Amino acid sequence: MGKIILTGDRPTGRLHIGHYVGSLRRRVELQNSGEYEKIFIMIADAQALTDNADNPDKIRENIIEVALDYMSAGLDPEKSVLFIQSQISELTELTFYYMNLVTVQRLQRNPTVKQEIHFRGYSDNAEEADNKAGIPVGFFCYPISQASDITAFKANIVPVGEDQIPMIEQAREIVRKFNSTYGETLVEPQALLPNNSACMRLPGTDGKAKMSKSLGNCIYLSDSAEEVWEKVRGMYTDPLHLQVSDPGHVEGNTVFTYLDAFCKDEHFEKYGNAFHGRKVNFDFHNLEEVKEQYRKGGLGDMMIKTFLNAVLNDVLEPIRQRRKELEQNIPYVYEVLKKGSETARAAAAETLADVKRAMRINYFEDKELIATQADKYRG
Ligand code: TRP
Numbered sequence: 001m002g003k004i005i006l007t008g009d010r011p012t013g014r015l016h017i018g019h020y021v022g023s024l025r026r027r028v029e030l031q032n033s034g035e036y037e038k039i040f041i042m043i044a045d046a047q048a049l050t051d052n053a054d055n056p057d058k059i060r061e062n063i064i065e066v067a068l069d070y071m072s073a074g075l076d077p078e079k080s081v082l083f084i085q086s087q088i089s090e091l092t093e094l095t096f097y098y099m100n101l102v103t104v105q106r107l108q109r110n111p112t113v114k115q116e117i118h119f120r121g122y123s124d125n126a127e128e129a130d131n132k133a134g135i136p137v138g139f140f141c142y143p144i145s146q147a148s149d150i151t152a153f154k155a156n157i158v159p160v161g162e163d164q165i166p167m168i169e170q171a172r173e174i175v176r177k178f179n180s181t182y183g184e185t186l187v188e189p190q191a192l193l194p195n196n197s198a199c200m201r202l203p204g205t206d207g208k209a210k211m212s213k214s215l216g217n218c219i220y221l222s223d224s225a226e227e228v229w230e231k232v233r234g235m236y237t238d239p240l241h242l243q244v245s246d247p248g249h250v251e252g253n254t255v256f257t258y259l260d261a262f263c264k265d266e267h268f269e270k271y272g273n274a275f276h277g278r279k280v281n282f283d284f285h286n287l288e289e290v291k292e293q294y295r296k297g298g299l300g301d302m303m304i305k306t307f308l309n310a311v312l313n314d315v316l317e318p319i320r321q322r323r324k325e326l327e328q329n330i331p332y333v334y335e336v337l338k339k340g341s342e343t344a345r346a347a348a349a350e351t352l353a354d355v356k357r358a359m360r361i362n363y364f365e366d367k368e369l370i371a372t373q374a375d376k377y378r379g
Contacts, residue, residue, distance in 0.1 A: 002037025005030060006155035006189075008085070010048035011062035015069040016218040017312070018202040018211035021261040022161040022194055028074035030159065039080040040153045040344060041070060043337070046086045047146065050139040051120060067333050069221050072323035083340035085149065090348035094148035094355060095141070101177040102144055102170070110143055112166045147171035151186045152348040159192040162200050182358035186351075198260035207236030207254045219312070221319050228316065232309045237301045244300040250291045255304050263287050263311050271310040282307060 007023065009015065015024065031039050043066050048059045063084060070082060085091060107113060117124055122139075123132035146167045150158055151174070158168055168191040175186040194200045201210060204217025211218050219231050237255050241248035250256045265286050272282055282303060284290045290307075293299045326333055356362045363369060 003035065003157055004038045004040070004153060004155045005036050005157045005159065006040040006042065006150055006153045007159050008042030008044045008149065009066055010044045011059055011066045012048050012052065013062055013213045014065045014220045014222050016211055016213075016220045018218070020073065020221060021199040021202055023159050024070070024073050026159050026192070026194065027080075031075065031079050036157075038153070040155065040347070041075055041080050041082050042085050042149060042344070043067065043083070044085045044149070046091070047142050050136060050142045051116075053136065053138070063337070064330065064333060067337055068323055068326050071326055071333065071336070072319045073221060077336040077340065081340045081343050082336055083344040084337055087341040088152070088345050088348050090345065090352040091145065091148045091152055093352055094152055095145045097355060097359060098144050098147055098174050098178070099141065101174055101181070106170075107140055107143060110166045110170060112163055113140070113143060143167050143170040144174070147174040150189045151175060152351045153344070154187045154351060155189050156187055157192050158189050162193060165191055178358075185354050185358040196260065198257045202261055203254055203257055205231050205235045205254065207252070221316065222323055223316070224320070225313055225317070228312055229309050232305050232312065235305060241301060245297050247297040248294045248299065250294055255301070255308050256291065256294075258308055259287055259290070259304075259311065262308075262315060267311050267314060270314065271307065
């Protein structure tokens with residue numbers, strides 16, 4: 001059997017360039033490689049609701065934002081199935097059965113869940129629960145629901161960022177436990193991670209740990225060229241690099257981290273010496289040469305920011321253009337999601353039938369069951 005991909009994002013905001021280098025760009029490459037039998041890309045609204053139960057409108061409004069980001073970044077509904085998680089009720093059903101195969105203690109050990117509990121200020125013990133919000137049960141169980149997302153489509157490859165590794169591990173455990181308890185039924189998935197560390201964990205424009213909406217340090221795929229330049233201009237670089245002639249640090253310098261994630265040698269041919277409509281003295285052939293010069297001193301932050309801006313826009317401009325076109329045809333985008341959800345639902349229904357058969361809860365399908373019991377009770 002061919003390889004199957006499933007991955008997705010929570011619709012809690014527009015997608016940013018951290019999402020792009022962390023997973024989206026790779027998905028588009030995988031999609032266009034033609035090496036995969038099926039590709040499922042999911043907008044994880046049900047998962048987003050696990051910690052946004054009181055704000056369904058936020059999720060509702062961001063479905064279209066994520067769909068527009070997906071399609072403008074190059075996900076093609078002719079090649080990939082784009083769908084909305086909540087429309088596939090089979091996923092919730094699978095989750096309910098998988099819950100029996102996972103212990104509370106195992107979920108408590110999940111490092112991503114732990115981190116999120118802390119980040120969201122949920123109380124994790126009974127004593128505190130009066131003054132702090134407790135952990136919603138649905139939120140606590142989302143790793144199990146994520147295992148349903150993956151296994152429902154028999155996905156063997158899950159392209160994700162590093163923070164999702166514990167989720168994939170949890171899914172693998174559920175698959176093994178299910179198969180050993182009920183017989184070989186589910187497919188064990190593998191995470192596919194970004195291939196360089198800059199892409200794995202793109203920092204925010206302020207140099208802080210990770211690009212994240214709540215920290216206000218994002219460059220969005222849908223930002224205008226002016227917004228991108230404003231953000232790049234204000235970016236964190238090397239606080240010790242005060243004069244152009246000072247030696248600079250490349251490690252931990254956000255501009256260079258972004259260049260590591262985005263810059264290709266072809267950008268030097270394209271923009272060397274003439275970017276931003278100005279003639280400048282920027283005569284390099286690859287990123288290593290730029291880094292070497294920066295380390296030695298004599299290369300100003302404005303110069304590298306201007307170059308980064310050109311590189312970013314080279315990537316973002318076609319995405320912006322496609323977004324603009326798609327924005328003129330929102331009903332079409334919804335139609336894509338609706339069709340995708342129908343296709344996804346049919347695939348998930350097959351797996352659910354396999355699961356129910358394996359779990360011996362397929363009573364009406366099982367002619368033999370009825371016949372044997374008829375014999376037994378007739379006496
Ligand atoms: N947890 C992912 C995120 O926060 C979204 C997601 C839900 C997902 N189900 C998935 C990713 C299944 C990969 C596979 O972005």
